[in-house]
Amino acid sequence: MQRAAAVLWALTVSLVFAYLGSCPAKADDLKPRVIVFVHGIHGNRDTWRAPNGVYWPELIQSDPHFQKSDVVVAEYPTPSMYGKLSTVQISETLWQSLNRQRVWEHKEVVFIAHSLGGILTEEMLLSHPADAARVRFIVSYSTPHQGSFVANLAKIYDSDPLLTDLRESNDNSFLMDLEQKWRSTQSVDGIHRYCAFEALDTAAGAGAGKYLRAHTRVVSYYSATYGCDVNTAPQKITADHIDIVRPLSRTADAYTFFARVYRNNPVMDAVEAIRDNKVSGLTVDCNRTNSANDLQVPIVLDTTLQERILSVQAEYVDTDKIREISSPAVTKIDPGGIAHISYAFKGQGRGLLLGCPVGRASILVHFKIHSEVPVDE
Template sequence: MSGAQLSGTFHFAAVAKRECCADVIFVHGLTGDAVETWTCSASSEAEGNYWPNWLSADLPSLSFYTIGYPAGVFAQWAKKEMNLHERAKSTLETLAGYSFGDKPIVFVCHSLGGLLVKQMLRTAAESNDDGWNRIADSCAGIYFLATPHTGSSLADLLKTFVRRLTSVHVDKLAMESPELDDLNESFRMYCHGRKIDVCAYYEKYKTHNVALVVDKRSADPGVGGAPAIAVDADHLTICKPTSRHDVVYLGIHRRLKKLAFEHEDRAIGDAFASDDLQERGEDRRTLLEKMASANREHEYMFANESQNRFAREFFQQGLITRKSQLHNNLLADVEQYFQSLIYHPLICTGANNAVISAAILREVIEPLSFKYSAHRASTKTIMNALYFLTERCHVRWDAP
């Protein structure tokens, strides 16, 4: 885990920051911590006890982050000295400063961290700041773990964890919480018309054997279609799955995996115009004519079978799948490497075939087979792709 303290009291850390299709941000609640909240001491998983690391290992196309802040801010709810809005603005400014919002964002929130996220989204949506607006517009999912969406459940939570507050303050909150009602209403309006995956988990066990802090009714965010799911845990352990078989981990993993697939395909469609490497290029000679012109006609039978093998798999993938995109990326690399390292410096300057063949192996086939080794590409895969590009008229083996 890596990260930096961004201010005296606010922490923002990257669990796994990488090229990805979406960002997942964990937000703790009252008395919480950026790491401890999400850590179960009883876990025996290979990646340790910190379950954001499990998700990072299982979903490599996503980036994961945690936010830490002074959770005592929520005590101000009971005193009616609202400070949640200030914390929301501070968090938004931090996220915007790190360019969040350029990709979809998913929030995983424990307890009162869900209220902070709801306030952040409201503030961002109503702001004139473009960076904040992007965060509001990019939210693709919110997963609440025992978040109290009603005044009575918030009062129960404060009674349990903030003992210095007087019962007068807390009882008043339980009876009337116009700020919380207003926040709930704004959240429902925010979700209306947006494609946001929302779900909520609630505890079934009493915390400290005293109180069931957030029950099914209070855990319901009031968004149509958002399920409320029971968990065999109390308020403190609901955010600490003990293994990958825990209902919280299974549910959030499944939802994140679905979102990842959706946004990977969307990214493929939105990123760049297709190179159309399956279409024929400018040099319309047959493969045999090209090989003969380069004094390589003896390679024709091998070249033809190689390109056919690559073509059969390539065209079976369709036009928009992730595997098709992988093939397109490989072909683009093969063409670029061949043109810049072989064709222009060697073929166009009259190098003999022995020099050219050695350079192809050294400069194109070996480096690219290593680059794509995680996808089981071999040296033969790269050679097949090169012959495919030759047959499709994207590369030539003789000087113009």
């Protein structure tokens, strides 16, 4: 029922999205990757603007290290008090707006998410597995995967459903269910989640601190890093919950952390190539037949390039003194890189002068390989 309601809300609630720059008119104008910024609760486009006026999305757009990526900044309905939409409802609205803005037409999609934005992104991708297949990674900044006690306090004063969804997870079935689904759903299994956490308390009256009378850590280290990539250490950002996503320059920790993750997960280009393997030394006596129903011919695949076999063809080469030749047949292709070949050929008949010559042949197998090759930026 909740997800059905989300679709209904999505038809009536508009989500404002904007490209930095003009919206491409043709599919060819889209860059291979798009970086999507998703703000947190009670945020907006200015979430990413530092006190010195520097705007993170613009920093990325003008950085040659990200030349293969478009940039999209999201806004969604989250009023400062008494909001009406739940996380599930907003995530569906978010997906529809991304669809209108042609985000899912990009080959690859990555997210920079602040606070609730990380939860919204995960919920959206679970609901849309076909589009989740395009997502390489999410970089979350102070996303409360185990909730925040600030949301518990805020619920006393504000009935916003988002605050209910962000309560500490020891009694938060929504967050517990979300994490369980994320870990058990195949469609998001390949999406990395990288995390950064706030190292400073947020002042009372500022942002989420408006519900408090003292400085506090809005999202704890454990909540911000729960469920994140185990091979990449969480990034400490010496900032509060608000300024964690407001880098003052490209040397700021928030910026360099994302840049490092981006560099370690480069844009990939699809490449197809033919790679051969030859089986030599096949012989046959005169008037005899050399045959096999399952000659297994391997090819080495590079898993780091996500190589896979698209098709296989086989032919005889280096033939001598054989007859009744029919092309070898490919009967099966194993995903691991083995082609199964069926073949048969006969040796020539006995000659008056040459006696009984030995026939020879080799089988050349052509593997058409698809690879994902990193693109230099």
